[in-house]
Amino acid sequence: MSVKATRTGIVLSPDPTRVLFRPFELGTTRTLKIIARVNAMSDEEVDRKLGEVIREFGGRHYRLERFLTQRFGQIKAHLLTDEPVSTERQLLLGAYFTMEYSLESAALFNPSMIWHPDQTNVPPGYKRFILSLRATGEGHVSSISFRMGYIDAEGKIVLRKPLRYVTSPETVPNHRFNRSQFERKLYELRLENSIQEKMMLGLGDEFSLSELEAQIKRISAQFRYNAEYDTIASGLLALAKSNYEIHFDDDQSLDERCIFPSSPNETNGIEDARFVQFTDDNGEVTYYATYTAYNGRVTFPQLLETKDFTHFSVSTLNGAEVSNKGMAMFPRKINGKYAMISRQDGENIYLMYSDDLYFWQTKELILKPTYHWEYVQLGNCGSPIETEEGWLVLSHGVGPMRKYAIGAFLLDLNDPSKVIGRTKEPILSPDENEREGYVPNVVYSCGGLINERELIIPYAMADYASSFATVNVDELLAELTGKETPEVVTES
The missing domain is CATH 1.10.150 (DNA polymerase; domain 1)
Incomplete structure (x- = not known):
């Protein structure tokens, strides 16, 4: 009998009240007309209208006036004279060229889960985690949103209610x-x-x-x-x-931070970030996320990296074998090389090695669709997880009626091209409560983790909302290896 995941019943739904401000872009002619209209207002009218804006929107945003000042600076070149502009008029002009964007009004899905780098002041038996999610709003533009939570001593998953504000980062000048x-x-x-x-x-x-x-x-x-x-x-x-750095204010909570598209490759979205805690040979820890940048026509695999979730570097991935979606890094080097699980051809799973994190030239086929539930395509559901039995990889398969399900496979620790075992049946398939949504009949994950003897799988439901399921690691590894009581190393 095949192992099945147990649902937790937690549902993380999109929240349309989480809004951030974005530039409201208009053509040159309309921009000039709006500036002229605002400049025709008396000082009293400017003060009154600006007061209305601050009262109506100030409580919905983090440092609104700073953003309005920045927006004025961006449209200042359209002013017809060098006549000084009062601070109040600058702010009001900035407001006319600013809009609210509901970050996750359409969907909140495809989660990835890692341990929080800060485990100080955590009660005994508890562990903090970070959940990254694909947030989708107006125009189906996707960005990376964060939630935080902890797992208690009994193994219960508790999500923290996010704070009210949400803000995109500033690009680091002179990168x-x-x-x-x-x-x-x-x-x-x-x-x-x-x-x-x-x-x-x-x-x-x-x-x-x-x-x-x-x-x-x-x-x-x-x-x-x-x-x-x-x-x-x-x-x-x-x-x-497309290769840039971004930075959040230190006093912003992580769940107030949103990584919004900001490069030519990302104009239509940042999709499906697969985060991994990577430990280098010298013990140094870096958090990486492979993700898909989309410009409305073409997808580009890219890489996000951070030490502290405050300062991020974004890099293009290059090389002959950088293509398609779903690249996922191993959490450490294998035999002195970086390693990735990938799917260049849209249906098979490959293994990649490289001496350079940003360039990938070769691939090796390791898994083909074999069972009925994966005949259309195979892919990973996040980075490999190290156990003493091998690299445990969550996978997704697509079957009849484009139904997505989640399975798993196990790779040799020293030679991941060797497949030790794979699930013949899904461990998680959409149930009747998960079938309806933006894309019906889909469960999907971008990465789980092991806590004690439980594999925690955060997963998306029908590309709309997210939830969690758990699987007993011993039982899953027993199915993948044929052994009765395999031992595992839990992540620290």
Whole structure:
């Protein structure tokens, strides 16, 4: 008899009241008209209208006036004169070019779960965790949202109610690029030629986006009649803008933080982040997340990294085998190399190795759809989890009527290309309460973890809401290995 997961009954539904402010972009003509109308207002009218805005929206946002000031700075170039503008009028102009965005009004799904880096002041037997989720709002734009919670001494999962505010991060100014790595990425993107060489010629071993922009502008006159110039220039700038750093204020709670799309690759969303606590050979811990960037036409696998969930670096992944969705990192190096589980062809599971975290050139097929519930495609449901019996990997399979279910497989610790076992039947399939939603008949996860002898699986229901299920690790490993009482190493 196959092992089945036990549902906890917890349901995490999207909350439309969680709003953040975003730029309200309008064309040049309308922008000029709005500025003219606001500038025609008397000082008394400006004060009165600004007061209404602050009263109505100030309690819904974190540091609203700071954002309005920033928005004024972004539209200031449209002012027709250098006449000084009062602080109140600046704020009001900023408000006219700001909008609220309901972060998770459409869905809150595809969760990934890791242990919180801060376990101080936790009662004996308790452990804090971080839950990342794909939040989807207006226009079906996806971003990364966070929740926090703990598992108590009895193994009960308790989610903390998120705080009222939610805010996107600020981009770190003057982020420095490593020239050697940047040029290698240009080569992988086939953007290397004589024009590109001239664009890079005046840059040092490290450079910023503004320095790159200035250099491209500096040589533009030489190539004004060259048809390739605009293509190469656009490609260089798009690559630079897709590799960036972001930062949240230290006094913001993690569940107030939202990683919102901000690069050319992400204009239509950041999807399905698979977080993993990675321990390097020297013991240093970094939190990585592979995710899918979507620009409305093409998907791009990308990498998010952080030490503290306050400062994040975002990088493009490059190489011949970086394609499709669902790349998931192993939590440590295997035989001195970084390792990934992947699915380049849309239906099979592959193993990848690399000496460089940002470049992936090879793959090896390790699993094909074999059982009825996975005939359409296979994929991972998060990063491999280390046990003494092997690497435990949650998987998803797609069967008749595009029904998604969750299973598992086990890989050899020293040679993950060797498959020790796999579940012949799903351990979790959509029940009648989980079938209806944005995408019917889907259960899906981006990563679970082991607590004591329980595998905790956070999972999405019909691409709408999220829940948790648990599986006894001993029973699952017994099914995968054929042994009666396997031993496991729980994550620390």
